Amino acid sequence: MDTAIRLRHLVLLLSVFSFGMLRVEAQAQTSSTILGSMIQAAKTMKTDTIAKAVIEPCLYRVYYSIEYHPLAKTPSPSHEWIQLLQVGETTQRYLDYGSWQADSILDHGVKAGLRPEDFIPAYYSAGKRSLSGNHLLFRQTEGKVEGFDRIVLDYFTYEEPIPHQQWELVPGDSVIAGYVCHRAQTHYRGRDYTAWYTEEIPLSYGPYKFRGLPGLIACIYDRDRDYVFTLQGFERAPAGEMIYRKEKEYFKTTRERLQEANRRYMANPGGYSSPQIAVQGKKPVRPPKPYNPIELE
Structure with missing residues (x-):
């Protein structure tokens, strides 16, 4: 497991541990605790860059804002963040800009030999701006799109033909x-x-x-x-920027099965069981989360 994955697992575990701390002061203290733990963890881990399989150079960057309403047909609450489309000759990658930026910060910090305290705060801050755990990789020569998502600490991937909308x-x-x-x-x-x-x-x-x-x-x-x-913006990518597939331990599934797993998790967050772990005993009870997926079919 590479450094980035371990750090993100640490963030998630500490966030779960701090569940229920709702006051502003408590939230600030929790963020400080998580950041401090990440810096300490990075000092003890084997330092490495993001594990990746490079595909081809990125030619263009396209920035989009996404406004999402978790309650269907209801304007409030709403969440807004930035996503990035990387365009190559035969490949496109679509993901949260915060996630891409966090990976870039980690790669730069490691390659430059910086101390964890000099780049982990920026890495953590960028990662917090990523509000979804999913991204897409389009491979035009194969006519396929690979989808990636995360439920708690588990990473999933599925493959399907590149969709063709009837416009x-x-x-x-x-x-x-x-x-x-x-x-x-x-x-x-x-x-x-x-x-x-x-x-x-x-x-x-x-x-x-x-x-x-x-x-x-x-x-x-x-x-x-x-x-x-x-x-929000369109630009030519800097020379040397690459489109890549992140190398992780993914559970392979189908779009439909992943959609159902997300639905079940949002309906009962405390009842989620990792495909890798057999959970024994009584599971914690947590209230359901609003679930309004972009794909209804």
């Missing part, structure tokens, strides 16, 4: 992030979507699994606006 181009123009955009509509796995794409960036990609329009998707949202993705 309807409809009248309507707008300007988003400074780009002239045109309107399109589609239905995808239980939701009706409106998308705005720009031909000024001739890439037929977009956030999440959305693709196939005559230009980059600048904004897309479902009818109830439970999920809203909006372009």
Whole structure:
């Protein structure tokens, strides 16, 4: 298990241990405790970079904000964070920007020989900005997309054909992030979507699994606006940046089985059992969490 995985396991374990501390002072103390423990752990671990299988150079970065409403058809509460689409010649990778940034900080700190206290705080801060544990890797030459997700401490992966939405181009123009955009509509796995794409960036990609329009998707949202993705920036990737697959001990599954496992976990967080561990005795009772997945089918 590499350093990054062990550090993230430590964060999760300490977070579970601190469950129920709701006051601001307690939360601040908990964050300080977690950070201190991570620094101490990093000092005792074998220092290494992110375990990865490099695929190809990244040509472009596309930044999207995602606004997510965990209660269906309800504007509050809402969560918003930044996600990143890396575009290569034949590969695309989509993930939380905070997760990508945390990995980059760890890699740089290790390669530069920095002391843990000089880069672990930035690593921890970046990781906190990652609000989802999933990411996607599109391999166009194989026509496949590989999905990755995490439930508690367990990492899962599944593979499926790259989705092809049936788009309807409809009248309507707008300007988003400074780009002239045109309107399109589609239905995808239980939701009706409106998308705005720009031909000024001739890439037929977009956030999440959305693709196939005559230009980059600048904004897309479902009818109830439970999920809203909006372009925040587009740039050429720095020389030397690579698209890679993170090497971890994944449980291989299917999209449908992973979806069901997530549903069961959110309905009963205390009742989750790792596929790797047989849990004995009474499991802790915790209230259900709101579950409003982007894919309803």
